[in-house]
Amino acid sequence: MFSRAIRLLSIRGIDVRLDLTLVVLAALVVWTFTVRFAPEHGTLPAATMGLVGMVLFLGSILAHELAHALEATHRGIEVESITLLIFGGVTQMHAHSTRPRDEFAVAAVGPFVSLLCGAIFGLIGAYADGWAYGAETARVMGLLALLNVLLAVFNLVPGAPLDGGRVLRAGLWALLGDRSRAIRIAARCGQALGLAIVGYGVVLAVRSPALIAAVWFLAIGSFLFWAAGSEHRMSRLDDLYTATSVREVIALGRDHPATSFPLVPASAAEQDAASGGALPRVEIDADLHTLVEAFQHDHARVLLTDQGQPVGVVEERYVARAVALLRRGARPTPATVDTATAGDDEGSR
Ligand SMILES: [Zn+2]
Numbered sequence: 001m002f003s004r005a006i007r008l009l010s011i012r013g014i015d016v017r018l019d020l021t022l023v024v025l026a027a028l029v030v031w032t033f034t035v036r037f038a039p040e041h042g043t044l045p046a047a048t049m050g051l052v053g054m055v056l057f058l059g060s061i062l063a064h065e066l067a068h069a070l071e072a073t074h075r076g077i078e079v080e081s082i083t084l085l086i087f088g089g090v091t092q093m094h095a096h097s098t099r100p101r102d103e104f105a106v107a108a109v110g111p112f113v114s115l116l117c118g119a120i121f122g123l124i125g126a127y128a129d130g131w132a133y134g135a136e137t138a139r140v141m142g143l144l145a146l147l148n149v150l151l152a153v154f155n156l157v158p159g160a161p162l163d164g165g166r167v168l169r170a171g172l173w174a175l176l177g178d179r180s181r182a183i184r185i186a187a188r189c190g191q192a193l194g195l196a197i198v199g200y201g202v203v204l205a206v207r208s209p210a211l212i213a214a215v216w217f218l219a220i221g222s223f224l225f226w227a228a229g230s231e232h233r234m235s236r237l238d239d240l241y242t243a244t245s246v247r248e249v250i251a252l253g254r255d256h257p258a259t260s261f262p263l264v265p266a267s268a269a270e271q272d273a274a275s276g277g278a279l280p281r282v283e284i285d286a287d288l289h290t291l292v293e294a295f296q297h298d299h300a301r302v303l304l305t306d307q308g309q310p311v312g313v314v315e316e317r318y319v320a321r322a323v324a325l326l327r328r329g330a331r332p333t334p335a336t337v338d339t340a341t342a343g344d345d346e347g348s349r
Pocket of ligand 1: 064065068110111155163
Protein backbone atom coordinates (compact mmCIF):
# COMPACT_ATOMS: atom_id res chain seq x y z
CA MET A 1 0.00 0.00 0.00
CA PHE A 2 2.80 2.45 0.86
CA SER A 3 5.42 1.42 -1.66
CA ARG A 4 6.95 4.91 -1.86
CA ALA A 5 7.77 4.83 1.84
CA ILE A 6 11.39 4.97 2.99
CA ARG A 7 12.51 3.17 6.13
CA LEU A 8 13.74 5.65 8.72
CA LEU A 9 14.50 3.60 11.82
CA SER A 10 13.37 0.58 13.78
CA ILE A 11 11.98 0.77 17.32
CA ARG A 12 11.71 -2.57 19.17
CA GLY A 13 11.51 -4.39 15.85
CA ILE A 14 8.84 -2.03 14.46
CA ASP A 15 9.88 -0.34 11.21
CA VAL A 16 9.20 3.39 11.11
CA ARG A 17 8.70 4.54 7.50
CA LEU A 18 8.23 7.92 5.89
CA ASP A 19 5.92 8.11 2.89
CA LEU A 20 6.91 10.65 0.22
CA THR A 21 3.54 12.44 0.66
CA LEU A 22 4.76 13.42 4.13
CA VAL A 23 6.72 16.21 2.40
CA VAL A 24 3.38 17.90 1.62
CA LEU A 25 2.29 17.73 5.27
CA ALA A 26 5.71 18.99 6.46
CA ALA A 27 5.63 21.91 4.01
CA LEU A 28 2.08 22.79 5.03
CA VAL A 29 2.99 22.81 8.72
CA VAL A 30 6.11 24.97 8.14
CA TRP A 31 4.04 27.33 5.98
CA THR A 32 1.18 27.60 8.53
CA PHE A 33 3.61 28.31 11.40
CA THR A 34 5.64 30.82 9.36
CA VAL A 35 2.60 32.79 8.15
CA ARG A 36 1.25 32.89 11.67
CA PHE A 37 4.46 34.10 13.34
CA ALA A 38 5.95 36.34 10.62
CA PRO A 39 4.07 39.60 11.50
CA GLU A 40 5.30 39.52 15.10
CA HIS A 41 8.75 37.90 14.84
CA GLY A 42 9.98 38.61 11.27
CA THR A 43 10.22 36.17 8.36
CA LEU A 44 13.49 34.35 9.15
CA PRO A 45 12.78 33.73 12.87
CA ALA A 46 9.24 32.70 11.90
CA ALA A 47 10.57 30.20 9.34
CA THR A 48 12.95 28.77 11.99
CA MET A 49 10.00 28.47 14.40
CA GLY A 50 8.10 26.78 11.57
CA LEU A 51 10.86 24.21 11.04
CA VAL A 52 11.17 23.44 14.76
CA GLY A 53 7.38 23.25 15.03
CA MET A 54 7.19 20.88 12.05
CA VAL A 55 9.81 18.49 13.50
CA LEU A 56 8.05 18.46 16.89
CA PHE A 57 4.62 18.01 15.25
CA LEU A 58 5.81 15.02 13.19
CA GLY A 59 7.42 13.74 16.41
CA SER A 60 4.06 13.92 18.19
CA ILE A 61 2.33 12.06 15.32
CA LEU A 62 5.03 9.40 15.68
CA ALA A 63 4.38 9.29 19.46
CA HIS A 64 0.66 8.74 18.74
CA GLU A 65 1.39 5.85 16.34
CA LEU A 66 4.05 4.35 18.64
CA ALA A 67 1.44 4.31 21.40
CA HIS A 68 -0.84 2.17 19.18
CA ALA A 69 2.06 -0.07 18.18
CA LEU A 70 3.49 -0.63 21.67
CA GLU A 71 0.05 -1.22 23.21
CA ALA A 72 -0.62 -3.80 20.47
CA THR A 73 2.74 -5.51 21.04
CA HIS A 74 2.05 -5.50 24.78
CA ARG A 75 -1.20 -7.35 24.07
CA GLY A 76 0.48 -9.93 21.89
CA ILE A 77 -0.53 -8.47 18.51
CA GLU A 78 2.42 -8.46 16.11
CA VAL A 79 3.10 -5.03 14.60
CA GLU A 80 4.75 -4.77 11.21
CA SER A 81 5.41 -1.07 10.69
CA ILE A 82 4.45 2.53 11.30
CA THR A 83 4.13 4.77 8.23
CA LEU A 84 3.95 8.55 8.47
CA LEU A 85 2.12 10.09 5.51
CA ILE A 86 0.18 13.13 4.40
CA PHE A 87 -2.83 12.44 6.64
CA GLY A 88 -0.78 11.55 9.72
CA GLY A 89 0.25 8.03 10.56
CA VAL A 90 -0.77 4.43 9.98
CA THR A 91 0.23 1.45 12.13
CA GLN A 92 0.19 -1.84 10.23
CA MET A 93 -0.36 -5.01 12.21
CA HIS A 94 -0.01 -8.65 11.18
CA ALA A 95 -3.13 -9.80 12.99
CA HIS A 96 -6.18 -8.27 14.61
CA SER A 97 -7.27 -8.24 18.22
CA THR A 98 -9.04 -11.32 19.44
CA ARG A 99 -10.88 -9.52 22.25
CA PRO A 100 -12.93 -6.27 22.17
CA ARG A 101 -11.03 -4.85 25.13
CA ASP A 102 -7.67 -5.25 23.31
CA GLU A 103 -9.13 -3.48 20.28
CA PHE A 104 -10.43 -0.72 22.55
CA ALA A 105 -7.11 -0.22 24.35
CA VAL A 106 -5.01 -0.24 21.15
CA ALA A 107 -7.32 2.35 19.54
CA ALA A 108 -7.87 4.63 22.52
CA VAL A 109 -4.22 4.95 23.55
CA GLY A 110 -3.35 6.99 20.41
CA PRO A 111 -5.66 9.98 21.05
CA PHE A 112 -4.74 9.72 24.74
CA VAL A 113 -1.05 10.19 23.89
CA SER A 114 -1.94 13.12 21.58
CA LEU A 115 -3.76 14.78 24.49
CA LEU A 116 -0.74 14.07 26.68
CA CYS A 117 1.58 15.67 24.09
CA GLY A 118 -0.79 18.65 23.94
CA ALA A 119 -0.63 19.01 27.73
CA ILE A 120 3.19 18.75 27.79
CA PHE A 121 3.62 21.34 25.00
CA GLY A 122 1.08 23.59 26.75
CA LEU A 123 2.97 23.35 30.06
CA ILE A 124 6.34 24.08 28.40
CA GLY A 125 4.74 27.08 26.67
CA ALA A 126 3.34 28.36 29.96
CA TYR A 127 6.72 28.20 31.72
CA ALA A 128 8.91 29.39 28.81
CA ASP A 129 8.62 33.10 29.62
CA GLY A 130 11.92 33.61 31.42
CA TRP A 131 14.00 31.48 29.00
CA ALA A 132 16.19 32.59 26.12
CA TYR A 133 13.84 32.84 23.09
CA GLY A 134 11.04 32.45 25.65
CA ALA A 135 8.43 34.34 23.63
CA GLU A 136 9.15 32.32 20.47
CA THR A 137 9.15 29.03 22.43
CA ALA A 138 5.83 29.93 24.05
CA ARG A 139 4.22 30.67 20.67
CA VAL A 140 5.48 27.44 19.02
CA MET A 141 4.51 25.33 22.04
CA GLY A 142 1.08 26.95 22.20
CA LEU A 143 0.37 26.10 18.56
CA LEU A 144 1.73 22.55 19.00
CA ALA A 145 -0.53 22.06 22.02
CA LEU A 146 -3.53 23.19 19.95
CA LEU A 147 -2.62 20.94 16.99
CA ASN A 148 -2.24 17.89 19.25
CA VAL A 149 -5.59 18.50 20.92
CA LEU A 150 -7.17 18.88 17.46
CA LEU A 151 -5.47 15.65 16.36
CA ALA A 152 -6.90 13.81 19.38
CA VAL A 153 -10.40 15.24 18.87
CA PHE A 154 -10.45 14.51 15.10
CA ASN A 155 -9.22 10.97 15.72
CA LEU A 156 -11.93 10.36 18.31
CA VAL A 157 -14.72 10.98 15.79
CA PRO A 158 -16.61 7.65 15.67
CA GLY A 159 -16.05 6.39 12.11
CA ALA A 160 -13.58 3.71 11.03
CA PRO A 161 -10.71 3.86 10.11
CA LEU A 162 -10.26 6.70 12.64
CA ASP A 163 -9.36 5.71 16.20
CA GLY A 164 -12.82 6.77 17.38
CA GLY A 165 -14.26 4.38 14.79
CA ARG A 166 -12.17 1.55 16.25
CA VAL A 167 -13.33 2.45 19.75
CA LEU A 168 -16.93 2.34 18.45
CA ARG A 169 -16.15 -0.99 16.77
CA ALA A 170 -14.77 -2.45 20.01
CA GLY A 171 -17.94 -1.31 21.82
CA LEU A 172 -20.25 -2.76 19.14
CA TRP A 173 -18.21 -5.95 19.11
CA ALA A 174 -18.61 -6.35 22.88
CA LEU A 175 -22.31 -5.49 22.57
CA LEU A 176 -23.25 -7.60 19.51
CA GLY A 177 -20.67 -10.35 20.00
CA ASP A 178 -20.00 -10.21 16.24
CA ARG A 179 -16.73 -8.61 15.12
CA SER A 180 -17.60 -8.58 11.41
CA ARG A 181 -20.87 -6.73 11.93
CA ALA A 182 -19.15 -4.28 14.27
CA ILE A 183 -16.47 -3.60 11.62
CA ARG A 184 -19.09 -2.97 8.94
CA ILE A 185 -21.22 -0.64 11.05
CA ALA A 186 -18.12 1.36 12.06
CA ALA A 187 -16.99 1.47 8.42
CA ARG A 188 -20.40 2.75 7.28
CA CYS A 189 -20.15 5.45 9.99
CA GLY A 190 -16.73 6.33 8.56
CA GLN A 191 -18.18 6.61 5.05
CA ALA A 192 -21.02 8.84 6.29
CA LEU A 193 -18.47 10.98 8.08
CA GLY A 194 -16.29 11.22 4.96
CA LEU A 195 -19.31 12.34 2.92
CA ALA A 196 -20.23 14.94 5.55
CA ILE A 197 -16.67 16.35 5.45
CA VAL A 198 -16.74 16.43 1.61
CA GLY A 199 -20.13 18.20 1.81
CA TYR A 200 -18.70 20.79 4.19
CA GLY A 201 -15.76 21.30 1.81
CA VAL A 202 -18.17 21.92 -1.08
CA VAL A 203 -20.14 24.43 1.03
CA LEU A 204 -16.87 26.20 1.94
CA ALA A 205 -15.78 26.34 -1.70
CA VAL A 206 -19.11 27.75 -2.86
CA ARG A 207 -19.95 30.20 -0.09
CA SER A 208 -16.65 31.64 1.07
CA PRO A 209 -13.24 32.50 -0.32
CA ALA A 210 -11.58 29.89 1.97
CA LEU A 211 -10.47 27.80 -1.01
CA ILE A 212 -7.40 26.20 0.62
CA ALA A 213 -9.48 25.04 3.61
CA ALA A 214 -12.11 23.74 1.16
CA VAL A 215 -9.48 21.71 -0.72
CA TRP A 216 -8.28 20.18 2.56
CA PHE A 217 -11.80 19.26 3.64
CA LEU A 218 -12.45 17.70 0.21
CA ALA A 219 -9.16 15.75 0.34
CA ILE A 220 -9.59 14.51 3.93
CA GLY A 221 -13.29 13.70 3.40
CA SER A 222 -12.75 11.68 0.24
CA PHE A 223 -9.74 9.89 1.77
CA LEU A 224 -11.87 8.92 4.77
CA PHE A 225 -14.74 7.79 2.52
CA TRP A 226 -12.34 5.65 0.46
CA ALA A 227 -10.55 4.20 3.51
CA ALA A 228 -13.83 3.35 5.28
CA GLY A 229 -15.14 1.68 2.10
CA SER A 230 -11.99 -0.39 1.85
CA GLU A 231 -12.41 -1.49 5.51
CA HIS A 232 -15.90 -2.64 4.60
CA ARG A 233 -14.61 -4.66 1.61
CA MET A 234 -11.72 -6.06 3.68
CA SER A 235 -14.20 -7.27 6.28
CA ARG A 236 -16.18 -9.17 3.62
CA LEU A 237 -12.95 -10.71 2.37
CA ASP A 238 -12.00 -11.60 5.94
CA ASP A 239 -15.30 -13.46 6.38
CA LEU A 240 -14.75 -15.25 3.08
CA TYR A 241 -11.30 -16.40 4.26
CA THR A 242 -12.76 -17.68 7.52
CA ALA A 243 -15.61 -19.50 5.77
CA THR A 244 -13.41 -21.20 3.15
CA SER A 245 -11.28 -24.24 3.93
CA VAL A 246 -8.01 -25.08 2.16
CA ARG A 247 -9.77 -28.22 0.86
CA GLU A 248 -12.35 -26.01 -0.87
CA VAL A 249 -9.60 -23.86 -2.43
CA ILE A 250 -8.01 -26.98 -3.92
CA ALA A 251 -11.43 -28.17 -5.12
CA LEU A 252 -11.98 -24.83 -6.81
CA GLY A 253 -8.87 -25.48 -8.90
CA ARG A 254 -10.36 -28.77 -10.10
CA ASP A 255 -13.59 -27.01 -11.10
CA HIS A 256 -11.59 -24.42 -13.04
CA PRO A 257 -8.95 -26.36 -14.98
CA ALA A 258 -7.76 -23.13 -16.65
CA THR A 259 -6.19 -22.07 -13.36
CA SER A 260 -3.66 -24.94 -13.74
CA PHE A 261 -3.46 -27.83 -11.38
CA PRO A 262 -3.16 -26.52 -7.82
CA LEU A 263 -1.70 -29.42 -5.92
CA VAL A 264 1.51 -31.11 -7.00
CA PRO A 265 2.91 -34.18 -5.22
CA ALA A 266 5.47 -33.29 -2.56
CA SER A 267 8.96 -34.58 -3.29
CA ALA A 268 10.94 -36.29 -0.56
CA ALA A 269 13.18 -33.21 -0.36
CA GLU A 270 10.16 -30.96 0.20
CA GLN A 271 8.84 -33.24 2.91
CA ASP A 272 12.25 -33.01 4.56
CA ALA A 273 12.21 -29.21 4.21
CA ALA A 274 8.79 -29.12 5.85
CA SER A 275 9.83 -31.27 8.78
CA GLY A 276 12.92 -29.09 9.21
CA GLY A 277 10.71 -25.98 9.39
CA ALA A 278 12.04 -24.53 6.10
CA LEU A 279 8.73 -25.15 4.32
CA PRO A 280 5.50 -24.25 6.13
CA ARG A 281 2.91 -27.01 6.68
CA VAL A 282 -0.82 -26.37 6.68
CA GLU A 283 -3.62 -28.82 7.45
CA ILE A 284 -6.05 -29.21 4.55
CA ASP A 285 -9.06 -28.56 6.79
CA ALA A 286 -7.66 -25.27 8.10
CA ASP A 287 -9.24 -22.04 6.85
CA LEU A 288 -7.91 -19.86 4.05
CA HIS A 289 -6.43 -17.36 6.57
CA THR A 290 -4.02 -20.01 7.80
CA LEU A 291 -2.93 -20.82 4.25
CA VAL A 292 -2.45 -17.17 3.24
CA GLU A 293 -0.47 -16.48 6.44
CA ALA A 294 1.76 -19.48 5.72
CA PHE A 295 2.98 -17.75 2.55
CA GLN A 296 4.32 -14.82 4.57
CA HIS A 297 8.06 -14.41 5.08
CA ASP A 298 8.87 -15.18 1.42
CA HIS A 299 7.50 -18.71 1.20
CA ALA A 300 6.30 -19.47 -2.35
CA ARG A 301 5.26 -23.06 -1.57
CA VAL A 302 3.39 -24.69 1.29
CA LEU A 303 3.14 -28.40 2.14
CA LEU A 304 -0.47 -29.43 2.73
CA THR A 305 -1.13 -32.22 5.18
CA ASP A 306 -4.20 -34.29 6.02
CA GLN A 307 -4.09 -35.28 9.69
CA GLY A 308 -0.30 -34.87 9.60
CA GLN A 309 0.19 -36.89 6.37
CA PRO A 310 1.62 -34.89 3.40
CA VAL A 311 -0.88 -34.64 0.53
CA GLY A 312 1.01 -32.26 -1.76
CA VAL A 313 2.53 -28.87 -2.33
CA VAL A 314 0.56 -25.76 -3.28
CA GLU A 315 2.07 -22.62 -4.81
CA GLU A 316 1.36 -19.06 -3.79
CA ARG A 317 0.46 -17.91 -7.32
CA TYR A 318 -2.20 -20.61 -7.54
CA VAL A 319 -3.73 -19.55 -4.21
CA ALA A 320 -3.77 -15.94 -5.45
CA ARG A 321 -5.77 -17.05 -8.53
CA ALA A 322 -8.15 -19.09 -6.39
CA VAL A 323 -8.72 -16.09 -4.10
CA ALA A 324 -9.49 -13.95 -7.17
CA LEU A 325 -12.06 -16.56 -8.27
CA LEU A 326 -13.61 -16.66 -4.78
CA ARG A 327 -13.88 -12.87 -4.74
CA ARG A 328 -15.77 -13.00 -8.02
CA GLY A 329 -18.27 -15.33 -6.36
CA ALA A 330 -16.99 -18.70 -7.59
CA ARG A 331 -17.58 -21.61 -5.18
CA PRO A 332 -16.35 -25.19 -5.43
CA THR A 333 -18.97 -27.84 -6.10
CA PRO A 334 -19.51 -30.05 -3.02
CA ALA A 335 -18.68 -33.23 -4.95
CA THR A 336 -15.21 -31.94 -5.85
CA VAL A 337 -14.55 -30.88 -2.25
CA ASP A 338 -15.08 -34.47 -1.06
CA THR A 339 -12.51 -35.81 -3.50
CA ALA A 340 -10.08 -32.88 -3.23
CA THR A 341 -7.16 -34.95 -2.01
CA ALA A 342 -8.10 -38.37 -3.35
CA GLY A 343 -5.59 -39.85 -5.75
CA ASP A 344 -2.71 -37.59 -4.78
CA ASP A 345 -0.89 -40.35 -2.91
CA GLU A 346 -0.11 -42.18 -6.17
CA GLY A 347 1.88 -39.15 -7.30
CA SER A 348 4.10 -38.83 -4.24
CA ARG A 349 6.47 -41.59 -5.20
ZN1 LIG B 1 -4.44 6.78 15.98
